[in-house]
Amino acid sequence: xxxxxxxxxxxxxxxxxxxxxxxxxxxxxxxxxxxxxxxxxxxxxxxxxxxxxxxxxxxxxxxxxxxxxxxxxxxxxxxxxxxxxxxxxxxxxxxxxxxxxxxxxxxxxxxxxxxxxxxxxxxxxxxxxxxxxxxxxxxxxxxxxxxxxxxxxxxxxxxxxxxxxxxxxxxxxxxxxxxxxxxxxxxxxxxxxxxxxxxxxxxxxxxxxxxxxxxxxxxxxxxxxxxxxxxxxxxxxxxxxxxxxxxxxxxxxxxxxxxxxxxxxxxxxxxxxxxxxxxxxxxxxxxxxxxxxxxxxxxxxxxxxxxxxxxxxxxxxxxxxxxxxxxxxxxxxxxxxxxxxxxxxxxxxxxxxxxxxxxxxxxxxxxxxxxxxxxxxxxxxxxxxxxxxxxxxxxxxxxxxxxxxxxxxxxxxxxxxxxxxxxxxxxxxxxxxxxxxxxxxxxxxxxxxxxxxxxxxxxxxxxxxxxxxxxxxxxxxxxxxxxxxxxxxxxxxxxxxxxxxxxxxxxxxxxxxx
Amino acid sequence: xxxxxxxxxxxxxxxxxxxxxxxxxxxxxxxxxxxxxxxxxxxxxxxxxxxxxxxxxxxxxxxxxxxxxxxxxxxxxxxxxxxxxxxxxxxxxxxxxxxxxxxxxxxxxxxxxxxxxxxxxxxxxxxxxxxxxxxxxxxxxxxxxxxxxxxxxxxxxxxxxxxxxxxxxxxxxxxxxxxxxxxxxxx
Numbered sequence: 001x002x003x004x005x006x007x008x009x010x011x012x013x014x015x016x017x018x019x020x021x022x023x024x025x026x027x028x029x030x031x032x033x034x035x036x037x038x039x040x041x042x043x044x045x046x047x048x049x050x051x052x053x054x055x056x057x058x059x060x061x062x063x064x065x066x067x068x069x070x071x072x073x074x075x076x077x078x079x080x081x082x083x084x085x086x087x088x089x090x091x092x093x094x095x096x097x098x099x100x101x102x103x104x105x106x107x108x109x110x111x112x113x114x115x116x117x118x119x120x121x122x123x124x125x126x127x128x129x130x131x132x133x134x135x136x137x138x139x140x141x142x143x144x145x146x147x148x149x150x151x152x153x154x155x156x157x158x159x160x161x162x163x164x165x166x167x168x169x170x171x172x173x174x175x176x177x178x179x180x181x182x183x184x185x186x187x188x189x190x191x192x193x194x195x196x197x198x199x200x201x202x203x204x205x206x207x208x209x210x211x212x213x214x215x216x217x218x219x220x221x222x223x224x225x226x227x228x229x230x231x232x233x234x235x236x237x238x239x240x241x242x243x244x245x246x247x248x249x250x251x252x253x254x255x256x257x258x259x260x261x262x263x264x265x266x267x268x269x270x271x272x273x274x275x276x277x278x279x280x281x282x283x284x285x286x287x288x289x290x291x292x293x294x295x296x297x298x299x300x301x302x303x304x305x306x307x308x309x310x311x312x313x314x315x316x317x318x319x320x321x322x323x324x325x326x327x328x329x330x331x332x333x334x335x336x337x338x339x340x341x342x343x344x345x346x347x348x349x350x351x352x353x354x355x356x357x358x359x360x361x362x363x364x365x366x367x368x369x370x371x372x373x374x375x376x377x378x379x380x381x382x383x384x385x386x387x388x389x390x391x392x393x394x395x396x397x398x399x400x401x402x403x404x405x406x407x408x409x410x411x412x413x414x415x416x417x418x419x420x421x422x423x424x425x426x427x428x429x430x431x432x433x434x435x436x437x438x439x440x441x442x443x444x445x446x447x448x449x450x451x452x453x454x455x456x457x458x459x460x461x462x463x464x465x466x467x468x469x470x471x472x473x474x475x476x477x478x479x480x481x482x483x484x485x486x487x488x489x490x491x492x493x494x495x496x497x498x499x500x501x502x503x504x505x506x507x508x509x510x511x512x513x514x
Numbered sequence: 515x516x517x518x519x520x521x522x523x524x525x526x527x528x529x530x531x532x533x534x535x536x537x538x539x540x541x542x543x544x545x546x547x548x549x550x551x552x553x554x555x556x557x558x559x560x561x562x563x564x565x566x567x568x569x570x571x572x573x574x575x576x577x578x579x580x581x582x583x584x585x586x587x588x589x590x591x592x593x594x595x596x597x598x599x600x601x602x603x604x605x606x607x608x609x610x611x612x613x614x615x616x617x618x619x620x621x622x623x624x625x626x627x628x629x630x631x632x633x634x635x636x637x638x639x640x641x642x643x644x645x646x647x648x649x650x651x652x653x654x655x656x657x658x659x660x661x662x663x664x665x666x667x668x669x670x671x672x673x674x675x676x677x678x679x680x681x682x683x684x685x686x687x688x689x690x691x692x693x694x695x696x697x698x699x700x701x
Binding site: 349350351352353354357358361364365368369373374375376377378379385386387388390393395427428429430431432433434435448464465466467487489493494495511512513514 | 523532533534535536537538539540541542543551552553554561562563564565566567568569570571572573576577579580581582583584585587590593594597598600601602603604605634635658661663664665669670671672673675676699700701
């Protein structure tokens with residue numbers, strides 16, 4: 001059991017047909033048969049529900065299927081479409097649980113451990129899995145049980161979200177008719193010959209005896225009937241590159257004809273990225289050409305995106321600037337992905353700017369004032385006054401960090417009119433800096449500033465002053481500094497920070513308190 | 515509480531006052547209130563007067579602040595503020611117009627107001643005197659009330675704080691004869 005208590009099995013029936021329907025959604029409204037082989041040996045390998053209702057079965061000949069269902073739409077099996085659909089289904093499940101296993105085409109096992117707190121009971125988890133699958137264009141059935149085998153059986157029978165109560169798996173499975181499940185022809189014939197009708201009948205047989213007579217296939221069938229897992233989990237992890245492809249049955253020679261195909265492929269790719277909370281940072285386009293070659297382009301996005309419309313516009317512009325040398329017969333897109341940033345959590349807080357909008361605004365600001373004047377200030381770990389650096393601006397996540405040391409716990413003390421005494425919690429007094437500091441002349445009395453003369457315009461007497469606050473640093477380096485700071489209230493009703501540079505014996509106005 | 519009275523999403527607020535009146539301290543308080551909750555703030559600093567070290571000590575989360583320095587170019591500062599006000603997602607866009615700002619044209623002021631309204635940004639214009647006129651939904655004037663000095667003896671050793679008075683100059687929708695509201699705040 002590998003420590004797993006509850007498992008969901010996500011099943012997409014008629015997977016080859018579902019993969020094609022995902023590429024061409026209009027096919028969902030029509031009877032569809034997926035065929036393979038050249039005429040006249042063309043065989044049906046899969047059919048959707050509408051075609052099955054008309055009697056079209058996998059393995060039947062193309063002619064037979066056409067007779068049974070006159071309106072049947074046939075499509076050649078597409079390995080690219082199936083591979084993309086398999087990845088899409090796995091990624092959709094990965095958005096719900098971190099432990100998923102690919103058990104076959106259109107069949108994914110999902111570990112439900114710890115998901116109850118996120119999504120609710122098991123039925124809710126099953127519905128969530130179905131929603132995720134639907135978001136990437138696939139209709140899925142979900143079975144939930146204590147083992148992968150039992151969950152896989154539950155997914156095939158009963159309601160679309162079939163939860164087997166803990167401890168009741170064996171009894172529930174026992175009533176499932178054998179004909180409702182898929183077996184090889186040889187096994188099905190053997191079961192009929194033995195007179196077995198339900199999984200319970202099969203489970204009642206001794207496992208060793210079934211194994212001795214039917215081999216490995218018989219053992220697997222017996223495990224399926226008893227709902228026991230005997231293989232370890234083979235966890236699936238998301239690939240670094242996310243690919244989506246589509247072939248076309250005709251040669252595309254113009255960009256207007258290629259654009260809708262690109263758009264459909266992009267829509268599927270972006271739906272997968274959204275389900276996995278990722279965004280594309282760059283895209284690799286690979287166009288299959290009728291000449292047998294490929295036309296490859298790499299398009300870097302200015303900002304990570306998962307919206308198909310702007311990406312499609314960028315790709316179209318790139319292909320227009322660099323057209324392929326021959327007609328196009330297939331489109332494949334590969335996305336290099338980065339995690340999507342989380343949004344601020346406040347209910348009334350505005351969501352952060354869209355990456356594309358923010359990138360555009362930052363680019364325009366950089367053009368306007370220069371790259372050295374746009375960014376996020378970072379305080380440098382130094383005692384030197386006004387030590388900071390400017391780094392590139394990025395939208396951060398939710399703020400969970402504590403406030404800076406020394407910051408008051410609450411905003412400044414406020415008192416309304418008439419309430420003259422409420423000044424309890426004070427804010428911080430801000431300094432408007434002069435950059436560079438302005439050199440002034442200072443007359444001192446008893447070692448304290450008494451008059452400040454400004455070469456730019458007159459002088460002012462000092463009403464009150466506080467200090468000195470002596471500081472020095474970097475004495476081990478060429479950039480040594482040493483200074484005395486004074487806070488001075490001048491007669492013109494302003495309060496300044498006055499600095500005496502002890503190395504140069506100069507007085508500087510560093511800023512004004514405001 | 516003071517910040518909530520001052521900032522309104524989608525509206526422009528003007529905060530004016532002479533040097534040492536407390537207007538920059540109140541701007542820092544607004545930045546702190548916005549950024550400490552993880553929201554984004556942008557500051558267009560016309561005169562390169564913002565003190566990041568002091569702001570960080572006051573509790574401003576600098577990583578949520580976009581600082582645009584116009585190096586004294588007021589036209590560029592105005593354009594930068596206009597760009598930022600049109601970008602939804604910032605909780606606060608502050609434009610510090612500095613000490614000798616020219617009055618904005620009526621068109622420019624109302625363009626800013628419309629940009630803030632469309633994007634839902636709270637736009638705060640801080641300066642020595644009023645520059646946006648009637649385009650501001652709220653105009654607040656700052657005035658220094660008193661200084662507090664501290665020290666062990668008769669000679670002060672430290673500037674302990676500054677008490678400022680903020681009074682309402684103009685409030686959109688309020689009758690002109692309404693009694694002026696006053697708020698005192700200590701930085």
